[in-house]
Amino acid sequence: MKKLLLHPAAKPLLFALALLPLASLAYGVVFDTLGANPAEALIRGLGDWTLRLLCLTLAITPLRQWTGQHALARFRRMLGLFTFFYGCMHLLSYAWLDMGLEFGDIARDIAKRPFILVGFTALVLMLPLSLTSFNRAIKAMGAKRWQLLHRLVYAVVLLGILHFFWMRAGKNNFAEVGIYAAVVALLLGWRVHKAWSGWRTARAASIA
Amino acid sequence: MHLIKDHGFKHPNSSEITPREQFEQRRELLRHLATGVAGVGLASWAARDALAQTTAGPGKLAKLAGVKSAVAGSMVMDKPTPYQDVTSYNNFYEFGTDKADPGRTAGSLKPRPWTVSVEGEVGKPGTFDLDMLLKLAPIEERIYRLRCVEGWSMVVPWMGYSLSELIKKVEPNSKAKFVEFITLADKSQMPGLRSGVLDWPYTEGLRIDEAMNPLTLLTLGLYGEVLPNQNGAPVRLIVPWKYGFKSAKSIVKIRFVEKQPVSSWTRAAEQEYGFYSNVNPTVDHPRWSQASERRIGEGGVFAKKRPTLMFNGYEAQVASLYAGMDLKKFY
Numbered sequence: 461m462k463k464l465l466l467h468p469a470a471k472p473l474l475f476a477l478a479l480l481p482l483a484s485l486a487y488g489v490v491f492d493t494l495g496a497n498p499a500e501a502l503i504r505g506l507g508d509w510t511l512r513l514l515c516l517t518l519a520i521t522p523l524r525q526w527t528g529q530h531a532l533a534r535f536r537r538m539l540g541l542f543t544f545f546y547g548c549m550h551l552l553s554y555a556w557l558d559m560g561l562e563f564g565d566i567a568r569d570i571a572k573r574p575f576i577l578v579g580f581t582a583l584v585l586m587l588p589l590s591l592t593s594f595n596r597a598i599k600a601m602g603a604k605r606w607q608l609l610h611r612l613v614y615a616v617v618l619l620g621i622l623h624f625f626w627m628r629a630g631k632n633n634f635a636e637v638g639i640y641a642a643v644v645a646l647l648l649g650w651r652v653h654k655a656w657s658g659w660r661t662a663r664a665a666s667i668a
Numbered sequence: 669m670h671l672i673k674d675h676g677f678k679h680p681n682s683s684e685i686t687p688r689e690q691f692e693q694r695r696e697l698l699r700h701l702a703t704g705v706a707g708v709g710l711a712s713w714a715a716r717d718a719l720a721q722t723t724a725g726p727g728k729l730a731k732l733a734g735v736k737s738a739v740a741g742s743m744v745m746d747k748p749t750p751y752q753d754v755t756s757y758n759n760f761y762e763f764g765t766d767k768a769d770p771g772r773t774a775g776s777l778k779p780r781p782w783t784v785s786v787e788g789e790v791g792k793p794g795t796f797d798l799d800m801l802l803k804l805a806p807i808e809e810r811i812y813r814l815r816c817v818e819g820w821s822m823v824v825p826w827m828g829y830s831l832s833e834l835i836k837k838v839e840p841n842s843k844a845k846f847v848e849f850i851t852l853a854d855k856s857q858m859p860g861l862r863s864g865v866l867d868w869p870y871t872e873g874l875r876i877d878e879a880m881n882p883l884t885l886l887t888l889g890l891y892g893e894v895l896p897n898q899n900g901a902p903v904r905l906i907v908p909w910k911y912g913f914k915s916a917k918s919i920v921k922i923r924f925v926e927k928q929p930v931s932s933w934t935r936a937a938e939q940e941y942g943f944y945s946n947v948n949p950t951v952d953h954p955r956w957s958q959a960s961e962r963r964i965g966e967g968g969v970f971a972k973k974r975p976t977l978m979f980n981g982y983e984a985q986v987a988s989l990y991a992g993m994d995l996k997k998f999y
Contacts, residue, residue: 489969495768496757497820498969499962560972572956630955632865632936633765 465531575626582619725891732889734807770898779902788924791839827889873929
């Protein structure tokens with residue numbers, strides 16, 4: 461397993477895999493297989509994949525701990541950057557296909573639909589994470605500060621879920637949102653649990 | 669002896685051939701006559717000629733013959749949305765909340781045998797089975813715009829007749845101020861009923877004068893065929909100047925009542941879905957604009973949205989129903 465994860469082709473393979481959803485959506489646009497409302501299908505498809513990639517990114521650390529496969533860590537940056545990429549495509553497709561790049565209309569739409577502002581905020585918060593994702597940035601910032609900054613990803617995922625929930629709220633349609641919320645609850649819950657037990661061990665040690 | 673000499677096929681002089689433009693203008697004229705511009709009398713005469721052909725479907729379901737309608741406003745000139753889109757992009761929560769769900773899962777609905785019971789404030793209540801409904805009045809084709817509250821629209825060639833035909837038969841009394849429409853709610857046929865998205869059965873309502881307006885269509889088919897299950901088989905309502913959710917599907921009960929009924933969506937979110945729900949580009953949904961719409965099946969992914977029309981373009985026919993009413997208040 462470790463050998464596979466460290467294989468020189470592993471990263472290029474993941475890169476290609478992460479592009480597959482985009483390729484399949486592009487295929488759908490060109491060959492008209494996205495159903496009756498292709499613009500909506502494209503915008504929502506890109507949003508779905510942003511959330512899925514974000515969940516995958518957040519799953520790396522727990523998976524590392526559960527399986528002992530620490531080589532998984534080498535894929536985290538790429539998944540995070542792809543999350544940002546799909547988020548940007550999601551925003552671009554909305555602004556272009558839904559709003560015709562009319563910025564006055566976009567501003568009015570955001571005022572009407574706060575869930576768009578929530579999604580936009582999540583994307584903006586991803587920007588500093590993407591800009592500081594290379595090794596020299598970590599060195600320049602110092603690991604501690606870098607890690608602190610990158611905890612923003614927890615805010616990003618919570619805003620992402622809120623964005624999705626709010627969008628579906630008008631039609632009382634929460635089944636799919638519930639699935640993502642459960643996955644995120646598991647991924648964040650594990651971190652809270654770990655931090656809590658870590659704090660307790662440290663406290664017990666200091667008392668003893 | 670050849671008394672009659674064979675000259676072969678005789679070609680007309682080119683001067684005798686009707687130019688294509690003129691020929692098509694004549695058809696156009698007949699169509700205008702038939703759509704009521706020249707009055708109902710002339711229209712029924714013209715209907716025999718220009719209007720024999722209704723829009724044809726793919727032939728998957730039983731044919732439903734009819735003539736093009738002569739009711740004013742019932743034949744929009746917009747290009748009909750392809751059958752494939754009309755039957756694969758549906759809001760019919762009884763079969764799931766995704767718009768692709770009904771097309772996949774509505775096969776479990778049994779549209780025959782079917783009865784609609786008509787009750788309440790009427791002189792002649794009764795139960796109508798499907799064959800009675802099919803014979804109650806001549807079936808017409810009507811090409812209507814359909815505008816969903818979500819911001820998309822279609823153009824659908826429906827088959828049916830004015831609901832007023834049925835209403836006249838049951839003789840409403842003076843207490844009948846509103847009409848309530850109730851959709852089937854059968855768990856064995858409708859998998860979506862397991863979800864608590866709405867209170868079942870789905871219920872909608874109209875004011876009696878809205879129900880009597882000739883545009884309000886008791887709908888039994890589309891594209892010259894009986895209704896596909898996902899579009900509300902076997903009998904539904906179409907109220908073309910209101911948002912789509914006002915047009916109840918798979919109706920099993922029609923009740924004439926004195927008090928304004930509470931619609932399912934009004935019960936779910938009163939401040940968002942009012943009783944009237946007339947298409948109105950100047951009154952936004954609380955959470956999104958209603959000024960424009962995306963026409964399904966038009967121009968693919970890069971198509972521009974089009975502006976939404978007041979009363980979905982049926983202002984001339986229905987605006988008088990709401991004279992003096994504040995449409996912002998009665999949304």
